Amino acid sequence: MSMFCYQCEQTSHNTGCTNFGVCGKDPDVAALQDLIVYASSGLAMYGHRLRKLGVDTPEINNLIMESLFATVTNVNFDPKRLAAMIKKQHLELQNARNTYLQTCQQQQATPENLGGPATWQMADSIDGLIEQGIQASVRLQIQKHGADIAGLKELIMYGLKGTVAYAHHAKILGAEDQQVYDKVLEIMDFLTNEEFAVDELLANALAVGEINYKVLELLDRGHIQNFGKPEPTEVRIHPVKGKAILVSGHDLKDLLELLKQTEGKGVNVYTHGEMLPAHSYPELKKFSHLVGNFGGAWMEQRKEFAEFPGSILMTTNCIQKPKESYQGRLFTSGVVGWPGVQHVENRDFAALIDSALALPGFTEDSTDEKILVGFGHDTVMGVADKVVEAIQGGHLRHLFLIGGCDGAESVRNYYTDFAEEVPEDCAILTLGCGKYRFNKLQFGDIGGIPRLLDMGQCNDAYSAIQVAVALAQVFKTDVNKLPLSLIISWFEQKAVCILLTLLYLGIQDIRIGPALPAFITPNVLKVLQEKYNLMGIGNASQDLQTILS
Template sequence: MFCFQCEQTAGGTGCTKGGVCGKTPEVAALQDLLLYALKGLALVALEAEKAGVRDDEADRFTVEALFSTLTNVDFDPDRFVLLLNSTAKLREGLAEKVRKAGGKVELSDAAALFQPEATLAGLVAQGEKVGVKSDPQADPDVLALKELLIYGMKGVAAYADHARILGKTDDVITRFLYEGLAATRNAALGVSEMVPLVLKCGEVNLRTMEILDAANTEAYGHPVPTAVPLGAKKGKAILVSGHDLKDLDLLLQQTAGKGISVYTHGEMLPCHGYPGLKKHSHFYGHYGTAWQNQKKEFDAFPGAILMTTNCIQKPADSYQGNIFTTGLVGYPGVTHIANKDFTPVIEKALALPGFTEDMPGKSVMVGFARNAVLGVADKVIEGVKNKAIRHFFLVAGCDGAKPGRNYYTEFVEKVPNDCVVLTLACGKFRFFDKDLGDIGGIPRLLDIGQCNDAYSAIAIAGALANAFGCGVNDLPLSMVLSWYEQKAVAILLTLLHLGIRDIRLGPSLPAFVTPNILNVLVQNFNIMPISTPDEDLKAILG
């Protein structure tokens, strides 16, 4: 086993005995093999394109399968067996369609000829031969760029899956996923060829986040500023974690009138700002914080728990019988809801005690996505012009358990009173409940939404740059980002594609980026690691 795709990788170099995320060597090998098989499918898909052949099922499957290998999504080996067999079947079916269309599929690449073993042990053995370290002769810098591309594409696949669930797709996305996967099999590509592909990944991710934004807002309306209670109310309860808005919507519909309050956890917090979701009277509040605290928080939650998309950890025995998965999420021994009939979740919630009394608490504000912020853009612009607002900080990204993340709490606490903090994703849970006050009626802490809503932050920055007649890099705006998994990698690549400079990234730099590749990023974008809040604030503000 060797895996270094997340920020918390063991020793800052790579997990070799088991994933810090909880991934077993067995599952790691199956994920490596699935990536390998997907590269073979991609090679055939590119040949199919030349023959004018498209396969919607292969497109959908590629997105889902790639997303399944992202950190904290699927830990269930049996589901990877199904994915691997489906990959080979779809590849062969696509190749046959090409031949019938008069095209040729004469690929000699082993990935395009891959045939899965019949047993789980055989598949694991196959996977152990095709991982990151399978080619000891590989150029480290080229390998770094290929892995950077793969991890960026995993993030793209995640956002594309969210959008597809709500009916939004774009052929540009799957076409690039095939192109990128195939490129990682091309030994002739060097650093100069890989760098543009990596930046193209950022470009495609921007388009992916754009259609996801459209999918969310067309389905549920533009988020509006909303106060979300952090306490609890007496009664039966269901907790929803992950990212998927449609899963939450379906659950809210199915729990209507049943005397159950629905709470959000983690990145589901911003869902309270969507008119189409907040209309449900039993959609009550937010419970807990970020994904890495779920064992303690889920253990204390007196109801049923539903995991949508990524973020799941190994459940503790105390609540394993109360937790359910849906969509691409999977964990051995946890009941999976494949058909979106959440009756088992509802029945479990009704059987559990729920909250035995009201537990009042403070509230936090959400709903400051692009539509809300740009709706008061005149006040923001005037605030900057009259020097009431000196600077904007985008403090955003993934949270995690690794030491060093208290930096972000301290940073926000020390941001001067004439500055505004924009935030999104689960990194905000380091400071989301702090009262920073306001500047002329504009809150100093603006929650833009999930990591999925990074498009809103980009749209806000672009609109402000247009208003001031300058580039985004010339705005009084600094980006201080935290990362954990591959969606954050995709967003970073989008920012680099847009030419954003001077990004501060932490709490540690990716283990898969070699010194030479890091130097490329520094020279072209002045990307830099975080230092201390005091030093970084002084460097930014003077």
């Protein structure tokens, strides 16, 4: 049986990848990732019941976060590391099973006779694991439950993948909440049921959005506690002379540790992709050798990494198949993996630094051009009185949130066109790597407030939500009645959980693109349209005219 995957926006023909993933994963990797999700479900079944019996489950929580994160699009393509993770899952599943039975005996409770993934036994070969993964394929869920139910189940699971990825980020920064883990276990356990009602599935999808809102708050807190509050900062976007390291992905903790280890060694550090907002954090920008940003969004990396004359660190996610020209100077960290690429353990960047010192670096300074970042919710709300005054005085007609994930399709030029056509009496909030479509354009200001406000990474959606909620309170209305429109670009599972959060908060009239998720069937989309007026993007000029009319 061939693979089947439709978890991201770039999926083949917007129906599903069946021979080879557009992301670069082959059928074997796809099967191993499906098995990881299946094994995680078994862990959640025991974890959920242990929590109801009052037993702490930190090992289960951590392993589910790490495991599901590894299956997010463009994270881990290394069969050996995936197989090692599966072995770790199997050992923990056995421990969880024994702990559950022992706890029931101690508390004189009758243990449930669990089936499905709770009874999984690991195959004794890589081929056997791949076959087990094939038997856990989404295609079989579609055959069993039909496209609508299977699609809703996957909507929930993909949302959970994004949520635990953000929870993983937050935990690294010392911000976590047991209620988050408990809810994740509960929802994953629910997904192991045999029968489902559409209303029940939709309710659980919104529950993912609710818990993700909490996770985004934790992550925001973790960033501020570790790195300080973001502040408006100009970032150089062309290189300077010297040895160089490029850091991509999302992990600011990795960046901080790298900056500490490179201090005084004559190596300049550059950000790439979603790491651009790092320059706005006081505890990061105080390092003088964090000199600027190189390149754009994640999907340009094969071209940009090849052009970069230093070493490269890929954190968290967004890795693509490396070119031979730079694979030997590419390093991964955390859950990221690609076969044959050097992996950094325990944030020991010695080999990465040695590699950078042995490479030529940039031989001369380039143009000193800069862009402005650092408009987190504290900064924006610090000028809230000016924003309110501008709206009330008719100087600021409308706010547009244009952001999210970027991708390679030419249809994504929609977001560039939309931003360029936004009238001069309107402002743009942006976040995520989608901003690279227009963040080097000149938009000017309105009464001293920049018309383009970069609010950070995709995981800084919390900032945008807080700004919207605060403005709604000032105007004594709800968010849907504000002069605010959301124009969202999506790509992978982090974007899915953010969408579910927006729906949980009752946000209406969201435009999402470039294509609607393949796992949201026409029947399910009809429900979302009726309840939230969720819609796809169309023509930029026409959509803009409709919004402002």
